[in-house]
Structure formats: C-alpha cells, structure tokens
Amino acid sequence: MGIVIAIDAGTTGVRSFAVDEDGRPIGFAYREFTQYFPRPGWVEHDADEIWQAVVATLAEITATVDEPIAAIGITDQRETVVVWDRRTGRPLHRAIVWQDRRTASRCEQLTEQGRLDLVRSRTGLVLDPYFSGTKLEWIITEGGVTADANLAFGTVDSWLIWNLTGGAHVTDTSNASRTMLFDIHSLDWDPELCDMLGVPAGCLPEVRPSSGRFGVTTAEIPTGADIPVSGVAGDQQAALFGQACFSPGQAKNTYGTGSFVLMNVGDKCPPPVEGLLTTVAWTIGDRTPRTSYAYEGAIFATGAAIQWLRDGLGIIDRASDTGPLAESVPHTGGVVFVPALVGLGSPYWDARARGTIIGLTRGTGRAEIVRATVEAIAYQSRDVVDAMTSASRTPITELRVDGGASAMDMLLQFQADQIGVAVVRSKIREATAMGSAYLAGLAEGVWSNTGELADKWQADRTFLPDLRRTSADALYARWQRAVQRSLDWDLAD
Numbered sequence: 001m002g003i004v005i006a007i008d009a010g011t012t013g014v015r016s017f018a019v020d021e022d023g024r025p026i027g028f029a030y031r032e033f034t035q036y037f038p039r040p041g042w043v044e045h046d047a048d049e050i051w052q053a054v055v056a057t058l059a060e061i062t063a064t065v066d067e068p069i070a071a072i073g074i075t076d077q078r079e080t081v082v083v084w085d086r087r088t089g090r091p092l093h094r095a096i097v098w099q100d101r102r103t104a105s106r107c108e109q110l111t112e113q114g115r116l117d118l119v120r121s122r123t124g125l126v127l128d129p130y131f132s133g134t135k136l137e138w139i140i141t142e143g144g145v146t147a148d149a150n151l152a153f154g155t156v157d158s159w160l161i162w163n164l165t166g167g168a169h170v171t172d173t174s175n176a177s178r179t180m181l182f183d184i185h186s187l188d189w190d191p192e193l194c195d196m197l198g199v200p201a202g203c204l205p206e207v208r209p210s211s212g213r214f215g216v217t218t219a220e221i222p223t224g225a226d227i228p229v230s231g232v233a234g235d236q237q238a239a240l241f242g243q244a245c246f247s248p249g250q251a252k253n254t255y256g257t258g259s260f261v262l263m264n265v266g267d268k269c270p271p272p273v274e275g276l277l278t279t280v281a282w283t284i285g286d287r288t289p290r291t292s293y294a295y296e297g298a299i300f301a302t303g304a305a306i307q308w309l310r311d312g313l314g315i316i317d318r319a320s321d322t323g324p325l326a327e328s329v330p331h332t333g334g335v336v337f338v339p340a341l342v343g344l345g346s347p348y349w350d351a352r353a354r355g356t357i358i359g360l361t362r363g364t365g366r367a368e369i370v371r372a373t374v375e376a377i378a379y380q381s382r383d384v385v386d387a388m389t390s391a392s393r394t395p396i397t398e399l400r401v402d403g404g405a406s407a408m409d410m411l412l413q414f415q416a417d418q419i420g421v422a423v424v425r426s427k428i429r430e431a432t433a434m435g436s437a438y439l440a441g442l443a444e445g446v447w448s449n450t451g452e453l454a455d456k457w458q459a460d461r462t463f464l465p466d467l468r469r470t471s472a473d474a475l476y477a478r479w480q481r482a483v484q485r486s487l488d489w490d491l492a493d
Helices: 047-064 104-112 116-123 132-141 156-165 191-197 235-242 303-313 319-327 366-392 409-419 431-443 450-456 469-486
Strands: 003-009 013-019 025-032 069-076 082-085 151-154 170-172 206-208 211-216 228-234 251-255 259-266 277-284 290-299 336-338 356-358 398-402 422-426 459-463
Touching (some): 003 047, 003 156, 003 431, 025 047, 047 156, 104 116, 116 191, 132 191, 156 211, 156 228, 211 277, 228 235, 228 431, 235 277, 235 431, 251 431, 303 319, 319 366, 336 366, 356 469, 366 409, 398 409, 398 431, 409 422, 431 450
Parallel strands (some): 170 206, 251 398
Antiparallel strands (some): 013 025, 082 151, 259 290, 336 356
C-alpha cells in the first residue's frame, strides 16, 4: 500500500514525517521559520517561508524513503490567517498568528454590542483575538488588502493545500471551526457572522471532511505528481485523533508552544460552557460523514514561556536544559510565574492579562524561576481539566499527553499530582503528525477503521499521583492568587 507522509506545520517550524503501515514513524525532517513581532502583542509569519519549509522537509523525506507514498496528511497551527491573490498565488499580507492580540479592542467592542451569545451559540468559541475572524477583518480594514473576488483566505492548511495541488481552495471542518465564521451545527460558513466582520463569503475555502481526498499533488512537489492529499485537521484535533481518543470522555493534553487539553464529547454538539471552547474534533467519511465534537481548553504560553526563558531572559541556553534545571531544586522557594505573555486563554479568557512573576526573594535563582515555569504549565492544565470535568460531569480517568515538554518526567509527575489522576505519556510523542497521517491513511485504505488505529496506540510511561491532595491544593491555591494579580493588566487600546 505504501507509506503516509504527515506535514505538521506548527507555530515555530514545519515537521514532516513518513509513517509506515504499522503506524511507526520511519523518517523525519524539520525546518524552523522566522517569528516576527512588529509591535507588542503582534505576532506574524511569512507564508512563503512556511511553504518553503514544507518543500524542504518533503524533499528530505522523499530522498531517504524508497517506498511508494499512499497519501499526504496535513496538520497546522489552526487560527493563523493567510490571505493571498487567486491569480498569482502570492500572499498579500504577512500571516497573522493565533498568538496575536492586535484585535483585543475589537473583540471587546463586539462583546459590548451584545454579539458574544451569537458567536458562542453558532461557533462554540468566545470573542477573543485568538480566533481567525477578527484577524481577517483587520487585514481587510487596516492591512491594505482589498476584499474582492481575487482574495483567498485560509488557515495554514488551506495555504498548503493550494500550493500542493496547484490551486484547490479547501479546508476541513476542524480548522473551519476555529475561524469564528463557521456554524458548528450546520457545518457551513455562517452568513450572519461573515456580515458582522465584513468578510466576503466568496474568499472562504470549501469545507470538507477531515478524512477524504482534498486534491492531488502537482509535478513540481518533491513527492512527485498525483499523490492524494487526504487527511487534514487542526493540530490539537489531530493530536486527539493521534492519541486514539475516539470515545467520549477520553482526553489528551499536548504540550507545545501552548498547551491544549481536549476531551472527546461524542457526535452530538453540546451547548456552550463557561471558560471552555466547543469545537469540531473531526469529520470522517464522504457519503455519510460523521462529525465528532470536543471540549477544549486553550493555554497560550507553555513551550512559548520556555522559549522566552531562553531567548528573552537568557537564563537557559537550550530548551532541553529546562527539565534538569527545574529538578535541581526541590521547590520554587515560593515563586509563582503566570506566563500570560499573550494574555490568558481558558478558563479566564483575558486578552489584557500579562505575565507575572511573584514571590521573588534574594534567595531566588534561575533554577527556581525555571521550576516555576514548569509548574505553571501543570497549573494551567489543571485550570482547564477542572473546568472540563465540571462541564461534562464526567471525571477523566487518565490524561494522555504528548508534545515536546512531555519529555520532562518532573512536569508529568507534577501534573499527575495536581489533577489527581494518571498522566500517560504516549510512546510516540508526535501525536499531532500521527493524527493527520491516520486521517489520510483511512481515506486511502491504508488502515480500515479507528479500531485498528486504537490497537496501534502504546503508552511509554504512566505517572500516578504521589502528593497528598491537601498539599497539591495548597500549591494550586497560591497559583490562583497569582493569576488574580495578572488579570486585566494591560489597559492600553
């Protein structure tokens, strides 16, 4: 049958994987791309540079793997906005990244106008600059881009499919559900929301199931021509799929640039819940497609906070130093770091929150600050898990984890202590890429059903709670006090 190639277009770089029929990664390539910060709170990417990173990683993979390619899957950083000209295929503005906060005031204005209930009921989201809709509105109204018949809008998956296939303008339901323009009940673009933000419906991509053929590659692509692009999902939904969380109640946390806790809630869309997002997990099937939904807690800065320790403060040389340095001290000495570097996501949804380090003394050193950063990752995840179990009235029995920071045993043990249930690290850390590979392989017959994929999932290590609940709760209460001091800090327009 052949291998499946997964393209994981993340926030800081592109990873491409070759996955064999047994679900094992057999090839890997990676390229970073540039992060642009033109103003405080603004984050941008060069869409051409993302595409060039895809081409480079595909070329590296195909040069080292001899087997035929059965399909390509794509997973991406979701809410990031790319706009380009249909005639030339050239980007018209730098991509505005999901972390970007430039439309905070616009979201507040829409809230004051009473639009929050409309947005929540139709999209499952909240009015926050995290999502694509107000970013696209800003590009049209402030970015000098003309909203005419030649404008094409997409999340990063759409941009990559356009280039891979020579012009197919499509996306999947999971990515569409992150735009704030998509009705997650009817599974179509919502005219009222498009009108609210001045977005012409004609610039939006066609929405298709997550597992199904989106197009085929052109001869210019390193894989060669006529390779089907058959699986697409936003990165966190792809990780839920890659972690084999196919049944309602199963949950995962991906520790990446941000952290994202998702719980499968089945094929009926639940009502909005305070502090959480309701999102499309995936849609499978062409003739009788079936959509699964998820509750999501979005945490904006976890790996990004570690990156800030390295690049902003210079107190670590490499991200891999974080775990050993955090473990070199038994506790933080009372230091708490709230990494609200781009505001706070779930369950606070405060775009004006700002990073706070509290509890510093003369005895505080870099190890204590690094440990406080690691602990903050676990505290933020507990914030979400507590909200999620309360909303679903179904306590999770285990939390499956993946992503770069899941390599830190100290983090996962602290996480288990905080949430009070087992934390299970996947044997394959790149669950995001595996999810997109599985979606593509299902569409092309590499794998027959999700039951077969569930059998392939394997645990690497399980971390059980080892701290008394009273002690864990006392630490968490201190975290909550620190969070209150970070909220509503930035009062500038």
